[in-house]
Structures are given as structure tokens and as C-alpha cells.
Amino acid sequence: MTILTIGLVLLLLLVVFGLLFRLQLLTAIFSGSTNRDIGTSNRVNALLMLVFMVAGGGLFFWSFAENYGKMNPPIASVHGHAMESMFWTTMIVIGIAFVITHVLLFTYAYKYQHKEGRRAYFFSHNNKLEVIWTIIPAIVMASLIFAGWKAWTRITGPAPKDSVVVELMGKQFNWLVRYPGRDLKLGVINYRLIDASNDFGFDLSDKAAMDDFTAGEVHVPKGHPVLIKIRARDVLHAVYMPQFRVQMYAVPGMPTRFWFTPTITTEEMRAKLGNPKFNYELACNQICGKAHYAMKMNIIVEEPEDYQAWFAAQKPNSQNADLMASFKQMSQQTGLGKGGSKGAKASAIEEAGETPEADTQTSIEAPAQPLAAQTAM
Numbered sequence: 498m499t500i501l502t503i504g505l506v507l508l509l510l511l512v513v514f515g516l517l518f519r520l521q522l523l524t525a526i527f528s529g530s531t532n533r534d535i536g537t538s539n540r541v542n543a544l545l546m547l548v549f550m551v552a553g554g555g556l557f558f559w560s561f562a563e564n565y566g567k568m569n570p571p572i573a574s575v576h577g578h579a580m581e582s583m584f585w586t587t588m589i590v591i592g593i594a595f596v597i598t599h600v601l602l603f604t605y606a607y608k609y610q611h612k613e614g615r616r617a618y619f620f621s622h623n624n625k626l627e628v629i630w631t632i633i634p635a636i637v638m639a640s641l642i643f644a645g646w647k648a649w650t651r652i653t654g655p656a657p658k659d660s661v662v663v664e665l666m667g668k669q670f671n672w673l674v675r676y677p678g679r680d681l682k683l684g685v686i687n688y689r690l691i692d693a694s695n696d697f698g699f700d701l702s703d704k705a706a707m708d709d710f711t712a713g714e715v716h717v718p719k720g721h722p723v724l725i726k727i728r729a730r731d732v733l734h735a736v737y738m739p740q741f742r743v744q745m746y747a748v749p750g751m752p753t754r755f756w757f758t759p760t761i762t763t764e765e766m767r768a769k770l771g772n773p774k775f776n777y778e779l780a781c782n783q784i785c786g787k788a789h790y791a792m793k794m795n796i797i798v799e800e801p802e803d804y805q806a807w808f809a810a811q812k813p814n815s816q817n818a819d820l821m822a823s824f825k826q827m828s829q830q831t832g833l834g835k836g837g838s839k840g841a842k843a844s845a846i847e848e849a850g851e852t853p854e855a856d857t858q859t860s861i862e863a864p865a866q867p868l869a870a871q872t873a874m
């Protein structure tokens with residue numbers, strides 16, 4: 498190890514001395530105290546600038562065209578078209594600027610290569626030119642930002658009151674999903690109650706949590722607004738659903754949300770793509786640890802009547818014997834949940850920063866059909 502260290506030090510010293518010698522030589526050339534002929538390598542480098550521009554540009558556009566389908570999966574949500582329009586408008590504007598500036602960069606490098614007897618023209622400034630290249634980009638960028646702000650505000654605005662509610666919780670390295678039960682109201686959760694049988698941390702002293710249920714995949718109805726409430730249990734994650742153009746961070750201690758309206762069922766998309774194995778996918782697109790790649794879950798988009806049938810077949814928390822026993826044990830050990838509904842609400846405010854009433858969509862006497870109290874679909 499010592500020999501390797503000494504070798505590296507000597508190599509670095511040689512590099513430093515080489516750079517100092519070159520710096521001295523360049524200083525002498527620019528001061529006029531010495532002359533050095535410019536060989537053919539300068540002309541070759543200038544020509545290679547044009548070659549690189551043409552070849553690199555061609556490969557860039559080929560790669561773009563070849564992977565266009567992978568970058569743009571079919572849109573399966575109402576707001577997805579607005580997102581797509583905003584994205585491609587921005588890409589076109591930036592692309593035009595990119596092409597113009599790089600053509601000028603490589604062309605000028607070739608055109609103004611060194612030639613004996615030619616001196617560079619000293620150009621200090623031009624007020625008119627500086628005003629033009631400042632104002633035009635400022636107007637273009639402000640227009641893009643304003644259009645994006647309007648679209649984003651509309652997309653992320655308050656969800657319709659009759660939205661189907663789904664809560665997603667990200668944790669290393671999988672997703673947890675829960676739905677409100679017959680009362681259509683999500684119950685309180687408390688991270689202090691999380692254990693092997695209670696992944697979500699349900700506080701079953703809150704009656705609204707008793708009929709909540711969890712699922713192994715996300716089910717949503719076609720043509721109906723879906724409000725996704727998002728949490729993270731450990732580190733930063735992100736809810737990413739490419740076909741629905743949905744992406745939102747899952748932040749520990751700070752619930753986020755996103756709503757959308759799916760427009761194509763899973764079966765319809767399979768027929769459209771000619772792929773009977775296709776499934777919509779929920780993925781995490783923020784690197785969250787060594788098994789980040791495993792954070793995937795299927796999303797099933799169904800016709801409303803199929804969704805209702807699936808919803809009605811789910812078993813609530815009150816029928817989960819392991820969960821009930823776990824909560825009883827944890828509440829005895831920690832003293833949590835003993836304050837009944839009032840204590841549970843206080844815990845929810847402390848943890849999530851929002852009261853459980855914010856999740857309320859209808860009264861507790863709601864009918865059994867999950868969408869009947871919301872809208873006729």
C-alpha cells in the first residue's frame with residue numbers, strides 16, 4: 498500500500514510539472530516572446546467539430562425517434578392530455594433553442610479556427626444585442642411558466658366531492674393501500690401503533706377505521722374521479738403512474754395528494770396494445786434504498802359495476818382477527834387509543850397535520866354500495 502501511495506504521489510508531481518511547463522509556454526506565446534507553428538492538428542480538430550455536430554445530431558434524433566414509444570405510453574386519464582400538451586410545448590421551444598445554439602457553436606468553431614495573420618476582433622458589448630437576447634428568452638420562459646402554472650393548478654386543485662378515495666403509503670420496499678369502508682370515511686392512523694400485523698397503524702378506537710380495508714393492488718373505476726392520499730412511512734418515495742400521467746412525492750410526516758380520472762380500463766388497454774399481459778403499474782421513481790426496484794404494484798381500472806362488486810367483496814378491519822388482537826395488545830402496552838374517538842383524532846392531527854373530518858365524504862349511514870352515495874356511474 499505504501500509503494501502504491503508513493504507511486505501515485507510521484508505521478509501527480511509529474512502531472513503538476515507538466516502543467517506548469519505548458520503554462521509557461523502558453524504565457525510566452527501570448528506575450529509574443531516566442532512563436533510556435535500551428536500544425537495540421539488544428540485544422541483536423543476544426544473539421545471534427547462539424548463531423549461531431551452532424552454525427553452526434555443524427556444519433557440524437559435517431560435515439561429520440563427509436564425510444565419515442567417508450568417515453569410516451571398511451572394516455573389513460575383526463576388530465577393526461579393537458580400534461581402531454583404542456584410537456585411537448587416546452588420540449589419544442591427548448592429543442593429549437595438547443596438546435597440553433599449548437600449549430601452556431603460547432604459552425605463557429607470551424608469557421609473561426611486559427612489562421613496565420615488573422616487576429617480576433619475585440620467586441621466589448623452591444624446594448625441592443627444584449628437587450629434582445631435577454632428580453633426574448635425572458636418572455637418565452639415567462640409564458641411557459643405561466644401556462645404550466647395554470648395547467649398544474651387546475652390538475653392539482655381540490656378533488657370533486659364524489660371522488661373515490663384511495664390511500665397509498667410507501668415504505669421500504671413496497672406500497673400499502675387502504676380504502677374507506679361502508680361509511681366512505683378513512684379512519685385515523687397513528688404511526689405509534691405500527692407493528693407486524695398493523696402495517697398502516699390503524700387506531701381502531703376510531704369507529705371510522707373499523708370498516709377500512711387494505712388491498713394487494715389498486716382498484717379504481719373508469720370514468721370516475723379518484724383521489725389518492727399519499728403518505729411515506731420511512732424515507733422519501735414518489736407515486737408514479739405513467740399511463741395516467743400521475744406523479745407526486747410521498748414525504749414522511751407530510752401527507753400529499755393527487756386526483757385523476759381514468760378513461761381506459763385495463764382490459765381496453767390490453768386490447769389497444771395487443772398485449773393480454775399488460776397491467777397499469779404504480780412504481781416509486783425516487784431512489785429509496787437498495788431494493789427500490791421492487792416498489793411496484795398493479796393498478797386495475799374497471800368498469801364501475803365491476804369496481805362496486807370488488808369493493809363489496811372486501812373484508813373490513815373488524816373482521817381481521819390478527820389486526821384486532823395486535824391493536825388490543827399495542828393499546829395496552831403504549832396507552833394509545835384509550836381516549837376513544839377524541840384521543841384518536843388528536844393523534845391524527847399530531848401525526849398528519851389534518852383532522853379526520855377532512856376525509857369525510859358522506860355520513861356514517863351511507864349505503865353498502867360504495868359509489869351509490871357519491872354519484873350514479
